[in-house]
Amino acid sequence: xxxxxxxxxxxxxxxxxxxxxxxxxxxxxxxxxxxxxxxxxxxxxxxxxxxxxxxxxxxxxxxxxxxxxxxxxxxxxxxxxxxxxxxxxxxxxxxxxxxxxxxxxxxxxxxxxxxxxxxxxxxxxxxxxxxxxxxxxxxxxxxxxxxxxxxxxxxxxxxxxxxxxxxxxxxxxxxxxxxxxxxxxxxxxxxxxxxxxxxxxxxxxxxxxxxxxxxxxxxxxxxxxxxxxxxxxxxxxxxxxxxxxxxxxxxxxxxxxxxxxxxxxxxxxxxxxxxxxxxxxxxxxxx
Amino acid sequence: xxxxxxxxxxxxxxxxxxxxxxxxxxxxxxxxxxxxxxxxxxxxxxxxxxxxxxxxxxxxxxxxxxxxxxxxxxxxxxxxxxxxxxxxxxxxxxxxxxxxxxxxxxxxxxxxxxxxxxxxxxxxxxxxxxxxxxxxxxxxxxxxxxxxxxxxxxxxxxxxxxxxxxxxxxxxxxxxxxxxxxxxxxxxxxxxxxxxxxxxxxxxxxxxxxxxxxxxxxxxxxxxxxxxxxxxxxxxxxxxxxxxxxxxxxxxxxxxxxxxxxxxxxxxxxxxxxxxxxxxx
Numbered sequence: 359x360x361x362x363x364x365x366x367x368x369x370x371x372x373x374x375x376x377x378x379x380x381x382x383x384x385x386x387x388x389x390x391x392x393x394x395x396x397x398x399x400x401x402x403x404x405x406x407x408x409x410x411x412x413x414x415x416x417x418x419x420x421x422x423x424x425x426x427x428x429x430x431x432x433x434x435x436x437x438x439x440x441x442x443x444x445x446x447x448x449x450x451x452x453x454x455x456x457x458x459x460x461x462x463x464x465x466x467x468x469x470x471x472x473x474x475x476x477x478x479x480x481x482x483x484x485x486x487x488x489x490x491x492x493x494x495x496x497x498x499x500x501x502x503x504x505x506x507x508x509x510x511x512x513x514x515x516x517x518x519x520x521x522x523x524x525x526x527x528x529x530x531x532x533x534x535x536x537x538x539x540x541x542x543x544x545x546x547x548x549x550x551x552x553x554x555x556x557x558x559x560x561x562x563x564x565x566x567x568x569x570x571x572x573x574x575x576x577x578x579x580x581x582x583x584x585x586x587x588x589x590x591x592x593x594x595x596x597x598x599x600x601x602x603x604x605x606x607x608x609x610x611x612x613x614x615x616x617x618x619x620x621x622x623x624x625x626x627x628x629x630x631x632x633x634x635x636x637x638x639x640x641x642x643x644x645x
Numbered sequence: 646x647x648x649x650x651x652x653x654x655x656x657x658x659x660x661x662x663x664x665x666x667x668x669x670x671x672x673x674x675x676x677x678x679x680x681x682x683x684x685x686x687x688x689x690x691x692x693x694x695x696x697x698x699x700x701x702x703x704x705x706x707x708x709x710x711x712x713x714x715x716x717x718x719x720x721x722x723x724x725x726x727x728x729x730x731x732x733x734x735x736x737x738x739x740x741x742x743x744x745x746x747x748x749x750x751x752x753x754x755x756x757x758x759x760x761x762x763x764x765x766x767x768x769x770x771x772x773x774x775x776x777x778x779x780x781x782x783x784x785x786x787x788x789x790x791x792x793x794x795x796x797x798x799x800x801x802x803x804x805x806x807x808x809x810x811x812x813x814x815x816x817x818x819x820x821x822x823x824x825x826x827x828x829x830x831x832x833x834x835x836x837x838x839x840x841x842x843x844x845x846x847x848x849x850x851x852x853x854x855x856x857x858x859x860x861x862x863x864x865x866x867x868x869x870x871x872x873x874x875x876x877x878x879x880x881x882x883x884x885x886x887x888x889x890x891x892x893x894x895x896x897x898x899x900x901x902x903x904x905x906x907x908x909x910x911x912x913x914x915x916x917x918x919x920x921x922x923x924x925x926x
Contacts, residue, residue: 525873529886547793547873548883554780558873561783563793 398613400448405473411449413440414472417458422575422639429456435634436476439495442626446617465489470605474614478572481601490608491601492615495627498598500535501574501641502588504566511586516540516644522565527552531595532568539594556582571641589644705892712884712893719880720900726798726866731859733802738809746817766807771865774800779872797869805862812854816847856912860905
């Protein structure tokens with residue numbers, strides 16, 4: 359965490375610790391005060407290039423996190439989040455510069471060429487030893503996928519999935535989503551790995567497979583192209599959290615985190631998630 | 646006391662006393678050495694620096710109680726599968742063994758096929774057979790594809806049939822050829838010879854190793870869980886993943902031992918009876 363002497367920054371950093379440790383949406387976290395926001399003003403922020411914000415992501419940048427491999431078009435969930443954070447910090451769209459950094463390079467220790475990196479980084483204790491993370495901007499949701507020919511393709515509610523044969527990998531939140539949220543009448547099938555589960559889905563031995571949303575996008579987009587996303591399951595268990603990645607002990611961490619926190623509180627992130635993941639990418643919410 | 650006329654001699658009394666002392670002495674020594682070893686083991690295990698942590702993560706009574714119902718319902722799957730697969734594998738093994746011991750050049754292809762089967766399925770790892778049958782065969786998307794449990798059962802029967810066929814063959818070949826000659830000279834056909842002379846002796850001789858393989862099968866039936874069904878070990882794995890506590894595995898392990906005890910007892914009893922019969926003539 360940033361350890362600056364200014365007490366306000368410390369308060370903010372404290373809020374960040376609470377937020378990241380809790381790994382939960384900051385429903386009632388105190389919003390940073392006006393003075394705190396002013397200490398995070400554009401002019402006082404020590405970015406790589408003063409007055410500009412350098413944001414990194416991987417090449418290629420995949421759908422639905424980005425669109426057309428063009429992070430600067432503001433389309434796709436992560437691109438939209440990045441611009442929302444930039445705006446909160448006082449940068450206009452023209453002030454934002456995108457660079458490309460490989461995923462593995464970004465999480466490795468060492469100096470960074472970016473102010474922050476947005477690339478579906480899960481926040482883990484292990485990674486925190488090498489880099490800083492902002493407060494989470496996205497909590498990974500569990501998702502039901504099915505073959506387009508499956509009987510559950512196109513269903514829209516959890517109740518309609520009761521009669522489905524569902525499967526998941528053993529020991530995952532996905533399995534918990536089946537037993538705790540969907541509660542189908544047929545016993546869920548459990549697999550050693552997602553690979554076995556995907557095979558069973560392809561064979562038609564399963565009506566639907568539960569995986570996390572990023573995996574669902576990857577499976578339906580690249581691996582099993584005749585599979586489709588049925589929908590997202592309400593949050594369950596301890597979800598994985600995505601955070602913006604910053605250099606270790608970056609002076610920006612507290613401000614970026616504060617901006618993410620404000621976006622969460624204002625409901626902006628929820629709207630962006632709804633727009634880019636649920637509507638555009640077709641992962642509707644099952645209720 | 647009633648035989649008043651019998652008075653043991655001085656030497657006899659000394660001998661009895663000596664024997665009694667010896668018996669007491671042996672019992673004491675045995676008790677002491679057992680107690681010493683037991684104490685040593687208890688001290689070594691409970692005195693280990695990590696014992697508390699191990700006990701908490703492997704022997705938590707509350708977690709054991711919570712996991713028991715799901716592990717038991719998983720075990721029920723093991724039991725059902727075991728019964729079906731044991732019967733299937735024994736039958737298949739017997740048939741293959743009989744085919745492999747057929748005489749005459751005309752049966753060469755049958756013998757070759759039977760031998761090829763035992764070579765293949767004894768060599769092929771069970772997990773691979775299971776993958777092929779439970780995830781590979783359904784991919785053909787044929788009409789009337791049996792459920793995954795049946796396919797998994799077929800994989801187990803195929804694999805264990807290979808082992809059991811060899812055990813049966815060893816039994817059949819252990820029947821001396823003079824008995825075959827005697828049976829044929831009495832006018833029995835080949836089938837009758839097998840049915841009334843060879844197989845009864847063969848099966849009796851190899852009963853212990855056959856049951857031994859069934860005990861091994863009991864632990865392997867759970868491997869069908871890789872195709873989706875939840876057996877006892879899988880149920881324990883799920884419970885372990887939820888609590889990060891390994892006690893459910895211990896629960897499953899104890900249940901498996903309890904399940905194996907009757908089968909092992911029967912094996913021992915059959916072995917003992919066979920040994921008595923053979924030595925008694």
